[in-house]
Amino acid sequence: MAMRHSVVLDNRRCRGCTSCIKCCPTEAIRVRGRKATILPDRCIDCGECIRICPHKAIKSVGDGLDVLTRYEYCVALPEPALYGQFHNLDNIDIILNALLEIGFHKVFEVAKAAEMLSDFERQCIRSGPPAVTPQISSSCPTVLRLIRMRFPKLMGHVACTILPMELAAILARREAVEETGLPPEKIGVFAIVPCSSKVTAARESEGLNHTVLDGAFAIRDIYLRLLSPMKHLENVEPMSSAGIIGMGWASCGGESAARLGNRCVAVDGVNNVIRMLEEIEDGRLPEADFLELSACTQGCVGGCFNVENPYAAKMRLKSLMKGQPVSCNRFQYQGEDREVVRRDKELQYLPTFVLDQDLGAALNKQLRIQELESHLPGLHCGSCGAPSCHAFAEDVILGRASVDDCIFKVRERMRSMAGKEEADDYLPPPFRRCQSDSVKK
Template structure:
């Protein structure tokens, strides 16, 4: 199934400033003709480009709330990060009651599904002991999973076998809704309320399930704006929440690790830090670790690009919400064969996004050409060519995505041949001209 990314570009806003090309961890962005373009095969929906674009030309598009009208019965799956967006909130039931006022018929907390996954993982450790392949890597961040499949295929076997909490919540919520209403599955709409772009993409195309189990995903910021008035106007707050502190803790980096209660857990947030940690694991430099919780967003899901609040303030609020809660508030557990719904039903596959050619000999020949061209480039990674690095530019030239003349230093060399030594420096941007002696009055 092809990827339908949620990250999109608005050409009308883009000025080709190249701010985005440097921040992409998979070098998936190029600037051509004063407009940025995304290489879809390389995009991991991390949202870094959304955060750094000064012109708001890059955005992530979730589903419109009007989609609720397509179904007879709608279930909301709020991620726990949603609760952290509201100032002075002391009861998550206020948010859940608000959701029932804006068009949803039922709420099923993703935090509750997170607790079930934590219980499943804990039972697996008790029953089977330390996994044969360690450290295990959390499967809760779709961006990290796609990054591993693309850049670290040797670590695919390290990824935990569990599906996303929002996917488990969708499966269980749909079953409950069918039993309660008697409606056919296609009449029931199950929508996640998510904090980041990667979860919108995951709702459309699952990495761990053969078929998607969600009907769509709404951005936290869109739902937040719709909730403000209904939450203020609530006359009575009905109890709907069944998740405890353990489930809510998954909203911040370290929550999933804490639920494991193991000394061998490592929690890492921020895509650059995640990449460094994966490089260390690939090199075998952390043999004592049992479990890695890797979050692409700063501070975890509370730092997602769909949120409206500062991630550090959101994490503070999360601690306040967890303070008065028991570890778990639900007695529901998955037993025996029912536990199998927690597992992926398809294997994670390597994504050959960096493959130069399907033919090995042709790929080797292209690699040699890339190395030869790169050796004649300045190595400044200035971005003037529209690529994030000299290596990426050399690759673009060999693959036919760019011309050597796109490099300003290559043009300078040709002009120098025509104009004589030093005569072409004036055509370079000031930072790249040869140093001139400073003149003092």
């Protein structure tokens, strides 16, 4: 069954401008017939295309608040990145109380679950070093899918823990069942997330065989709903249950700091993450014990679902942390309950770039791709609708494109037919031969 991605394309807005094809880290976008298309098996829901599209044709879709009506009792799981979206906010409890005003019955902070995961990781560190180093954080769904797709040799380096929002969902549902007496299926648990990849992860978990969330709302949608009730709250009940460590997970470096270790590296931005993974794969980063990899710039505060600039949001979070306790939560589960933080599904390689299931046929296709690519200009101009000449050659061999989609191949054919230099006039100006070149000939 194909993954239900949250990143979608609006064909009515798309103009086929090719801006998106160059930014995709997995070359998952093509432009054909003046419209972009997304190859679903290659998409990692990083949201880079959403940021770059000048026509707002690519967007990410979360759930609508109308899904709350399907459940008798609804729990909100706000990610700490939400707190950095509001101007002049000096009390997190204002946000948490306002969530109860817009249809939720209970609030369980994801920052609380993050503190429990941090404590669990510190306990693991004290019990002995990990079997494989450097260990890679498992907190970013985009990075997990990227590793499964492009760096399968590094899957053994990924930490065994589930996402903070998944741990929050498990614990929140348990609490709600105890408090209400309702069966679990009548309780809806919803995350309020900063990025498209976490919406997808709420629908199909990377680390759990069964999803523990009933949906996910975009921070930008909840933000608009919260503005009015936040202004008109008469009583603000104390609800915040997390400290500096849990809130720090919202920005890059927060998880590393929570481990209280010195040999940690924090990397943000999907292209920087890819370069770091390439170095690890090549064995060029032996001295680090832990890598915190965030696909978004500045971490979750830089997600495409946020309202505010990530640097401003990070500044506001730091301001909110002042006066907060370092941590309010410990991981104190024992026995079988201790396994609640661990994945019950092993990461599996995604054979996205496999050319054919038959090894011989795949090798033959690879040779044909290399042969065709050697006859292409190597300019990676994108005019063919593919992000690179290699991707175009692959599309041709796999039947997704025609050789004539390359404008330089068309020029060669026109020259052979007409025998004239005027064929250059059909090329975009940057690729035409200059007059001096023609004179030399």
